[in-house]
Amino acid sequence: MINEVPPSVDTLWDKTEDQFMKTFKYYKSNKPPPLLAEVINIEDINNTDKILLLTQKNAVQEDERAKQLGLRELKSWQLYSFKEHPGLFLIRNPFTSNGQRYWIQKCLQVYPRKPNKRNIDMETNVEDWWEACHRHGRCDKQLMKKLRWTTLGYHHNWDTKVYSDDNKSVFPEELSALCDVVARYLGYEEFRAEAAIVNYYHMNSTLSAHTDHSEVNLEAPLFSFSFGQSAIFLIGGRDKTTVPSAILLNSGDVMVMSKEARLCYHAVPKILPYAPTPWNDEAFDDQLDIMYMKDTRRSPPFKLNEWSIFENYIKESRINMNVRQVLYETQCNLKD
Numbered sequence: 659m660i661n662e663v664p665p666s667v668d669t670l671w672d673k674t675e676d677q678f679m680k681t682f683k684y685y686k687s688n689k690p691p692p693l694l695a696e697v698i699n700i701e702d703i704n705n706t707d708k709i710l711l712l713t714q715k716n717a718v719q720e721d722e723r724a725k726q727l728g729l730r731e732l733k734s735w736q737l738y739s740f741k742e743h744p745g746l747f748l749i750r751n752p753f754t755s756n757g758q759r760y761w762i763q764k765c766l767q768v769y770p771r772k773p774n775k776r777n778i779d780m781e782t783n784v785e786d787w788w789e790a791c792h793r794h795g796r797c798d799k800q801l802m803k804k805l806r807w808t809t810l811g812y813h814h815n816w817d818t819k820v821y822s823d824d825n826k827s828v829f830p831e832e833l834s835a836l837c838d839v840v841a842r843y844l845g846y847e848e849f850r851a852e853a854a855i856v857n858y859y860h861m862n863s864t865l866s867a868h869t870d871h872s873e874v875n876l877e878a879p880l881f882s883f884s885f886g887q888s889a890i891f892l893i894g895g896r897d898k899t900t901v902p903s904a905i906l907l908n909s910g911d912v913m914v915m916s917k918e919a920r921l922c923y924h925a926v927p928k929i930l931p932y933a934p935t936p937w938n939d940e941a942f943d944d945q946l947d948i949m950y951m952k953d954t955r956r957s958p959p960f961k962l963n964e965w966s967i968f969e970n971y972i973k974e975s976r977i978n979m980n981v982r983q984v985l986y987e988t989q990c991n992l993k994d
């Protein structure tokens with residue numbers, strides 16, 4: 659009788675190895691730069707059999723808020739799913755040019771204001787970061803580069819990873835409406851935007867492997883909006899032994915992590931320049947009749963002639979708005 663060969667130490671090691679980290683390092687590298695042939699790019703879908711176009715134009719119900727939020731008609735949206743990642747969806751840039759400008763402006767001029775929390779709070783107590791960056795007609799590049807995140811609604815606690823009813827501010831109405839439109843499009847009628855992290859990336863920034871599990875309700879989807887330069891987004895499995903897929907996220911793209919994908923490891927190992935400038939394509943003054951843009955309560959009126967200062971930022975940066983529901987629909991706060 660032939661003895662079965664016991665699994666070698668090598669094979670055991672392979673199974674438990676941090677495959678995620680290996681892939682992360684590969685894409686993060688500058689010398690040599692990574693090859694992009696394996697990266698899933700929805701702008702080049704003929705090149706991949708890993709995604710499916712799901713859009714059913716006839717079945718889509720329009721939402722009258724879409725235009726006000728800088729979104730195109732819902733029937734023109736392209737929705738993709740990923741064969742290897744159940745629950746992961748990507749809507750290819752559903753924003754108009756003015757829509758992109760509007761959200762970029764909100765993320766720079768409005769969301770990083772107190773009482774929202776920011777990484778820079780450790781070293782400065784400026785009320786209004788964007789204003790401080792542009793005081794006296796100058797541009798403080800050093801302060802500008804320092805902002806890496808700001809949190810909205812229930813503030814993410816980076817140390818304890820636990821949300822608290824005592825640590826939240828009002829969630830921006832327009833961002834909640836944006837998520838509501840996207841959530842309904844996907845059949846999530848009950849979704850409530852309650853917490854967001856706005857991430858600011860420069861060309862050399864990365865975001866390491868993590869899962870987002872602080873929310874009480876992990877059954878609700880997570881909505882991720884990307885603007886500016888592109889990112890290689892990695893998504894793997896529930897632990898780091900799965901080799902992750904690499905997906906290119908471009909300006910305007912909306913990624914939705916639901917069900918299984920909501921629990922999976924993900925990361926951003928690389929920011930890549932994005933040659934098109936969709937925020938310029940058809941941005942005209944006469945399209946600025948967007949209701950939320952006229953909302954002057956929390957943000958100054960949107961002025962097109964100011965766009966150049968936002969453009970200077972976004973042509974060398976990426977912004978990601980990462981929005982979550984924290985509670986179950988039956989809860990009003992964490993203590994319920």
Ligand SMILES: O=C(O)CCC(=O)C(=O)O
Pocket residue numbers: 855857865870882884889891907924925926978980
């Ligand atoms: O920047 C991204 O695309 C992902 C951000 C993210 O995963 C997070 O904020 O938890």
Ligand SMILES: [Fe+2]
Pocket residue numbers: 868869870924
């Ligand atoms: Fe995340």
